[in-house]
Amino acid sequence: MLRTLLALAALLALPVSATAQPISPAEQARIDAAVTQSLSTYQVPSASIAIVRDGRVVLAKAYGKASERLPVARPELPYQIASNSKQFTAAALLLLEDEGKLNLDDPVSKYLPGVSGREQIRVRQLLSHTSGLQDYWPQDYSFAAMARPVSPSAIVDRWGRKPLDFAPGTQWQYSNTGYVVAGLIAEKVSGEPLLSYLQRRIFRPLGMRSVLDQDKAIGARFPQGYGRAALGPVRPVVPAASGWLYAAGELSMTAEDLAKWDIARINRALLPADDWAEQERTVKLTDGKDSGYGLGVFVGERGGRRMVSHTGEAVGFLSINNVYPDDKAAIVVLTNSWSGAAFTDIARKVAEVVLPAKSSADAGEAAAVTARARALYDQLRRGELDRGQLTDNLAYYFTPQVRQDFQQSLAALGEPTGFTAEGQPALRGGFVTRRFKVTYPGRSLSISAFTETGANPRFEQFLVNPE
Missing domain, CATH: 3.40.710.10 (DD-peptidase/beta-lactamase superfamily)
Structure with missing residues (x-):
């Protein structure tokens, strides 16, 4: 006491x-x-x-x-x-x-x-x-x-x-x-x-x-x-x-x-x-x-x-x-x-x-993650994939068939008109979860992405769905 x-x-x-x-x-x-x-x-x-x-x-x-x-x-x-x-x-x-x-x-x-x-x-x-x-x-x-x-x-x-x-x-x-x-x-x-x-x-x-x-x-x-x-x-x-x-x-x-x-x-x-x-x-x-x-x-x-x-x-x-x-x-x-x-x-x-406004470092980190997510999205719609950006689990998920389905369905939409982060990051199962919005003329898609914590995080999840 x-x-x-x-x-x-x-x-x-x-x-x-x-x-x-x-x-x-x-x-x-x-x-x-x-x-x-x-x-x-x-x-x-x-x-x-x-x-x-x-x-x-x-x-x-x-x-x-x-x-x-x-x-x-x-x-x-x-x-x-x-x-x-x-x-x-x-x-x-x-x-x-x-x-x-x-x-x-x-x-x-x-x-x-x-x-x-x-x-x-x-x-x-x-x-x-x-x-x-x-x-x-x-x-x-x-x-x-x-x-x-x-x-x-x-x-x-x-x-x-x-x-x-x-x-x-x-x-x-x-x-x-x-x-x-x-x-x-x-x-x-x-x-x-x-x-x-x-x-x-x-x-x-x-x-x-x-x-x-x-x-x-x-x-x-x-x-x-x-x-x-x-x-x-x-x-x-x-x-x-x-x-x-x-x-x-x-x-x-x-x-x-x-x-x-x-x-x-x-x-x-x-x-x-x-x-x-x-x-x-x-x-x-x-x-x-x-x-x-x-x-x-x-x-x-x-x-x-x-x-x-x-x-x-x-x-x-x-x-x-x-x-x-x-x-x-x-x-x-x-x-x-x-x-x-x-x-x-x-x-x-x-x-x-x-809450205090984010520092420029925080804003820079968010921008960097968004840029990496956009790069991965572009790879998938072109039929390419840098597996160094993926955890073992996500690399396992992207089988040849899954990659083909991503490439064929996304390439058919043409060039995106926008790619933005939505909401705030959160923690789930030890990973940082983020959502991104991809816009096209007349429609938009939602991406559910998980990344590791720490420096140079790899993607654990990258799922694309209709918004």
Whole structure:
């Protein structure tokens, strides 16, 4: 606890950056317009956002309708953050390791019986989604059993005893089940409920006063979850019965409180610095591939910036939390619908407003990648191919038949009138993903390209489709 208190004191003593800039009226107008437009486009009732700039919260604002009884959303209302909770569960395990109560490299069998692969699965593999335990909720809807209350042990009994989907460490596959097992381990070694431990070690020290178990954040005083069936009307949805998200996604909080946690991450405060580094260190699989995931967070690049991020889905709620540590910035978006992409659309548009402009080096790198993609496209439509630009996987994909199909179909279109990058780069499976648009008179094509990270990256994917 002494180390925690000293870390917190260091956080509070940090001076506000002399260059810290509040949201200007012009920026506020752009943000308001972007959020309002996105909610309308995707038919989402409300959004609550928080923005961190230069290591401090510069905006916390809500838009739209929180519920049928709360026609005006307010920033002090807690929204269900679902899988954004995973980073807190992982942080609890890291802190318990600091206390000498467990080791992340211990086998699960040391703490819990009755889990498939318990002798082979390490605790850290539960947190990195590399355990092989089958996910109990991969669906984007409530299945029948979710209408009845459940306990964490019942989830483990039903899904955690199934045969492993793969040998631990050999693949990455998102698994809520793994986090339920991790939560039970945390409770066993700490001797208290997971939420109680998090309140004591993280939430209260950071002044995160809005945090609740999402099962209790239901009713007249809280945002209502909504959804749509296909393109039908927006309707309130029935929440899942209690217990279904637990350590995998049980938390409800305001956007501003989640932003306080992001500030601690940026400043390496509250948790020891090596814990933050451990959480953000992406896990390598046994074949050496980078999973792009640490312990409860995705880690990669977006638009040339290092980003630590996660999303969350609960019944009727979607959220995204993007942290840009090198820019001392973060963007939190919480929405009360689990239909549509308003949450990611808002986060992208807000980033365009509040993040510093790219340096000339960043712009030059983007231009260089676009030029290399155009060169590869031109080779393919001419029936040529420089295999030095391809990974072994992509070289394998481009069989003689595939190359012939590319050449014949693309050459028939003539000379492109344009070739441009679309959207922002993202990380997937250890590769940087990009999209390009190729225009011709009267039509356009879309290219999905993956490249390696680092200097002189090769192409891992290069697929061309009608836009």
